[in-house]
Amino acid sequence: MKNIFYFISLALLGFGLYLQYFYDVPDVQATVNFFTSWFFIIIGIASFLINIFWSQPDNKKPRE
């Protein structure tokens, strides 16, 4: 299950980077493209990091 979330996160990040650097955007859509690409990049990075930290405990207490 966790691997699926990793895949989705990386897909979002990749799609955002594609829109930002490789997609030939018409002038009238430049602002929408800027917003959409950064939206996907941020959500992609955030979901990837959340996936990493979700199951980790805050403070590692020694087991008694």
Add this chain to the structure above:
Amino acid sequence: MNKKVIFIIILTLIALILVYLYSFGPLAKTRLSHSINQQSAKPTTEKINLNNQQVSFNTYHNKDAKENYYSVKTPADWQIGQASVPGTYDFTAPNIIARTETMDVSDNTTLELYVLSQEEPRLKKEASGYKKIDYQKVSINGSQAYQLTYQATENGKTNTIVKTYITGADKAGVITVTVPQDKFTAEQSIFTSFVNSFTWENI
């Protein structure tokens, strides 16, 4: 949910708010001005023989938008205005107002078709007292171009406007020269040399 996850969510929300402000909010202007290359407004000067007279010309190399680098030469006494849109120059001379810019043309049409089917009807609608004078295909430094000459009235004065659309690898270049109707013949050689100086620099 641990503290790290909460921190990431808060950081994400802040980043999304900033992106929204940079896209549609008050910071959008900052984003546009960042994409204007400061070097684009710094000219190099050279002397050119025009009608047996040595005239000083400034050459501006616009490097604002990748794939759309171009240069134009203007007489040294032309004043350049503050650029607000990337890829654009505004020049003023005593009898001439000139603007160079780049224009996006969608891939499913040609520049000529776009000029005749979109641009000309738009000008007809927007320019007061629009009267078409001439339309011709020209070549500017090896690039196919379409030149539309028309008259329009502004504040009771009739101006002759020459709009030149130049095909490019990505966008099209557009040069607009506005001259008072009675000064058109006198200024023609100057603004023609300006229009003909347009050169794509990334081809």
